[in-house]
Amino acid sequence: MKKLIKITAAALAAGMTVTLAGCSGCAGCSGNARNLTVINSNWYSDTTFGGIQQSFILSDEHPEYTKEEIQYSVTFDGTNSSNTSYSVEYKDGNFVTEFYATQYDWNAENIPSNYRSAKPETVYCYKTVLTISVKYTLKGGASSDWFDDSVETLCYFRSAKDNLQPVYSKQVLKTTSPAENKADSLDKAYKRVDVTYENFYNKNCVEITSVTTEAGKQPETKVYGGLNKLKTSLFDNSSLYVALRGMKFSTTSAHSINLFSPAAGGISTYTAYSGINTLGAEERKSISAALEKKELYVPVTKDADGNDVEDAGVKYNALSVAYTGGPLSGSAQTVWYAAVENADNNTSRATMLKMSVPLSFGLGTLNYVLEEVNFTLWNK
Numbered sequence: 001m002k003k004l005i006k007i008t009a010a011a012l013a014a015g016m017t018v019t020l021a022g023c024s025g026c027a028g029c030s031g032n033a034r035n036l037t038v039i040n041s042n043w044y045s046d047t048t049f050g051g052i053q054q055s056f057i058l059s060d061e062h063p064e065y066t067k068e069e070i071q072y073s074v075t076f077d078g079t080n081s082s083n084t085s086y087s088v089e090y091k092d093g094n095f096v097t098e099f100y101a102t103q104y105d106w107n108a109e110n111i112p113s114n115y116r117s118a119k120p121e122t123v124y125c126y127k128t129v130l131t132i133s134v135k136y137t138l139k140g141g142a143s144s145d146w147f148d149d150s151v152e153t154l155c156y157f158r159s160a161k162d163n164l165q166p167v168y169s170k171q172v173l174k175t176t177s178p179a180e181n182k183a184d185s186l187d188k189a190y191k192r193v194d195v196t197y198e199n200f201y202n203k204n205c206v207e208i209t210s211v212t213t214e215a216g217k218q219p220e221t222k223v224y225g226g227l228n229k230l231k232t233s234l235f236d237n238s239s240l241y242v243a244l245r246g247m248k249f250s251t252t253s254a255h256s257i258n259l260f261s262p263a264a265g266g267i268s269t270y271t272a273y274s275g276i277n278t279l280g281a282e283e284r285k286s287i288s289a290a291l292e293k294k295e296l297y298v299p300v301t302k303d304a305d306g307n308d309v310e311d312a313g314v315k316y317n318a319l320s321v322a323y324t325g326g327p328l329s330g331s332a333q334t335v336w337y338a339a340v341e342n343a344d345n346n347t348s349r350a351t352m353l354k355m356s357v358p359l360s361f362g363l364g365t366l367n368y369v370l371e372e373v374n375f376t377l378w379n380k
Contacts, residue, residue, distance in 0.1 A: 037233040037255045039246035040343075041160045042350035043068070043099065043377070047343045050161030052122055056377060057101040067100035069374040070351070074132055075367050082362035085182045086138045086189045091146070093132040095368050097352070099242065100125055104156050104167055111168075112209045115202045123156045123167060126239045134176050136189045144186055147176040155238035164243055166236040169199045181361045197262050199236060210262040224266055230258050232269075237261040244319050244335055245350050249274045256324070269325035275318035277334050279354060284313040287353050287370045291338070294373040296348050315339040316353055331358040349377065 040047045055065050074093025081087060102125050106117035130151040137143040155169040175193045183189035194215035201208050208224040227234055235243055235257055247255055254273035260266065279287070291297035291314055299311040317339050322332035334356045338348030355368040 035232045035256065036163060037243075037247060037257060039160045039163050039243070040248060042246050042337075042340055042346065043242075044349070045344075045346050047340060047346050047350075050159060052101045052124065052159045053377075057122060066375045066377070067098050068349075068376055069096065069098050070370060071096050071372045071374060072355075072368040073371045074130065075369070076364055077367055078364035081364040083181070084139060085184075086136055086186075088178070088359070088363050089135045089137070090366065091133050093130075093366070093368075095128065095130045097241065098125070098127040102156075106167075106203065110198075112200055112202075115200055115209070117203055121158075121167070123158055124164070124242070126153075126155045126157070126242050128153045128238075128241075136176075136186065138183065138186055138189065142186050144190070147190075147192075149175040151175060153238040155236055157236070157239060157242075160246055163233060164235075164239065164246065165201075165205050166199075166239070167201050167203075169197075169236045169238040171197045171238060178359065178361050178363055195263075199260070199262065201236075205234075208260065212262055222262070224260070230267070232256045232258055234258040234260060234267065237263075240321065241335065241352050241355075244272060244321070245337055245352060247272065247319075249317060249319060268323060270321055271324045272319060272321045275320040275332075275334050277318040277320075277336070277356070279313075279316060279336060281313075283354070283369055284316075288313040290370055290372055291348065291351065294376045296338070296351055296373065296376060298347060314348060314353070315341060333357045 041049050044053060055062075057065065058067060059065055072095040074090070074095050076088070076090035076093070078087065078089075101122060103120045104123045105120050106115070107120075108116075128151075130149075132149050133146045134149055135144055135146050150172075151174075152172040153170070156167045158165040158167070173193050173195050177191050177193050179189060179191040196213045198211045198213075199208055200210075206225065206228045208227070209221060210224065211219050211221050213219040233255075237260060243257075249255075249272075251274050254271050257270050257272060258267050259270050261268065288297050288299070288311070292299060297314050301309060301311055303309045315338070316336050318334055318336050320332040320334045335352060336354040338351045338353060340346050340348070340350050351370070351373070353370050355366075357366045357368070359365065
């Protein structure tokens with residue numbers, strides 16, 4: 001479970017197993033690449049539009065153009081916890097995602113000098129903020145105080161026609177991570193994490209400069225090259241949910257992808273595949289109601305003969321992601337998206353509905369469930 005442990009501790013000591021964004025298909029990346037994952041713009045009404053819609057670019061000149069912002073409740077399920085050494089509790093969990101387009105300044109001072117370019121570029125921006133409190137308890141023993149954890153991620157990346165190719169990402173973690181499977185004292189059960197990762201991609205997406213800054217320590221810089229030699233798509237660690245949102249799945253399909261995570265030591269292989277997990281009846285009902293408020297779902301209350309029927313709720317696809325790069329494979333996280341029923345009139349925008357994220361060491365599962373759509377795309 002070593003690989004899963006590293007990613008869990010880095011991406012979310014409170015549970016987020018993996019996150020990623022796309023990198024493949026450009027002139028610099030595609031020369032030797034094979035089996036690149038096809039990405040569609042499933043967040044638009046017209047999913048075949050490969051570029052970035054003007055109305056998705058935040059602008060002072062067009063205040064009517066709005067970002068997508070969605071809020072999720074985060075709850076803990078310890079029903080199937082198998083850890084016999086200690087347990088965890090979580091409370092007050094909240095997860096917010098923001099998605100929009102903006103200008104990326106390739107000439108900014110923080111960008112490595114050899115990566116800079118005078119010309120700015122319109123790119124997507126995806127942000128997430130998780131806040132949650134956690135407490136650790138030894139089996140039959142002492143309990144810790146409640147720790148206030150947070151994880152903030154930011155990623156800039158290109159359009160679907162460029163396979164969501166990343167240009168920059170950042171993760172800020174202030175979390176309390178499970179430290180090991182067995183703990184004979186409370187202080188061995190968890191580890192405090194206070195670290196920031198910044199990842200700069202050069203313009204041709206063949207090299208990454210990654211800067212790690214731990215609290216109280218000097219920044220460390222590492223360069224990762226040879227991205228153009230990878231045989232499948234490479235993704236950054238901050239846009240899993242956009243990348244999965246744009247993929248096409250069937251009951252038999254699977255996508256092999258590479259994940260870049262500085263916390264896990266570089267690039268690892270994952271598989272994204274269709275899952276069989278279902279939404280509970282009540283959570284499906286509440287999610288559908290939240291989507292309906294923003295015109296992202298139209299209830300079906302009549303059958304083909306015009307008879308009244310109870311609405312079944314939004315249709316969805318369940319997708320899973322698991323580490324498959326070696327013998328120490330980890331548990332999969334599952335993500336539910338609204339189904340794309342009409343590629344030319346995509347009402348639901350393949351909105352992310354729920355995530356189910358296993359914690360390391362058999363400590364349980366965190367469930368992220370859509371609670372409210374605060375803003376949606378201006379261009380319906």
